[in-house]
Amino acid sequence: MEDEQDQVPYNNIEGEYLRTSNSNTKLSNGHSPNQYSSFGANPEQFTCHHCSRNLAGSRYILKDEHPYCINCYEEQFANTCEECRRKIGTESKDLSYKDRHWHEKCFFCSMCKTPLVDKPFGCKNEQLYCGECYNQQFASRCNKCNQIFKPGTKKLEYHGEQYHEHCFTCYACSQPIGVKSFIPKDQKSYCVPCYEDHFATKCTRCLKVIAQGGVTYKNQPWHRECFTCTNCKQSLAGQRFTSRDEQPYCSECFARLFAKKCYACSKPITGVGGTRYISFEDRHWHNDCFVCQHCRSSLVGRGFLTEESNILCPDCGKRDQYYPTENTGYNSGHRSIVNDYQKSN
Secondary structure, eight states, X not given: OOOOOOEEESXXXXXXXXXXXXXXXXXXXXXXXXXXXXXXXXXXXXXOTTTOXXXXXXXXXXXXXXXXXXXXXXXXXXXXXXXXXXBOOTTSOEEEETTEEEEGGGOBOTTTOOBOTTSOEEEETTEEEEHHHHHHHHSOBOTTTOOXXXXXXXXXXXTTEEEETTTOBOTTTOOBOTTSOEEEETTEEEEHHHHHHHTSOBOTTTOOBOOSOOEEETTEEEOTXXXXXXXXXXXXXXXXXXXXXXXXXXXXXXXXXXXXEOTTTOOEEOOTXXXXXXXXXXXXXXXXXXXXXXXXXBOTTXXXXXXXXXXXXXXXXXXXXXXXXXXXXOOSSSOOBXXXXXXXX
16 A cells, blocks of 8 residues: 655755655555454455455455455555566565655665665656766756766856856956856956956046046046046046147146237137137237228238238228238138238338
């Protein structure tokens, strides 16, 4: 007679790897032989339910309230051993697992033949295995060291591969990453410090990693707080600025330190925003300031006359009997050089 038995996981990695619970391990034959004296019937009428043999003074087994002699009971109801294919008699222990049955002596590992009674075991493809043999044959293996994951071992999975915790390491420093953060690159895994050291964008000034934001100047990265005016150190992020000798300056510092001064208004010519200006000899004008001293008309793109430090349009110069100076060198570019021709006496 088969009793239902509990099953508990043996290996936390392989779900099929089970053992019978010690609290309900079936190591008895499950039969209840009885003597005639306990049945309480007329001895002459007390016979085997199957073969009608008189059971008076003989051992028998009750099945569904009917008595059977030992031979008939074993023939009709005894389980067949999975290993030797023989009946498991009433004198033998019947070990069961998932509706299959074995003699106690037949319940062993299919590989190493170690007895499995009261030991953890695994079942795969209807074959029994001791714990060691099951692991060697079927347990998952680490993709790095190719060793099995023993029961209780932590297993890390990444991109369909499995690793021992100590085998999942940084490609650069070889230190275990474990459950810490890491960054993949080119199918390799890096711990955060190594990734930042080898690949992260770093500030041109402080050489520290730019985690987020930042600005680019001349194809070089900067922290926003590091991109400052070379002179006053004011942040230039989001501000207009001008460069000199590859160094950035805010508009005020550049104008004060380097900008040309307009001959007419004395204000700096910064060039910010693409401002155009006129140059003549050692003097400079904003485009808007380059006008005739008499009529105030613009001289940009026109010929002009000179009278000492003054510049005049041709019309005003003719009225004052000045000879014209051709502005043959002017163009609409950023800077124009105009040649001066002296007035003849």
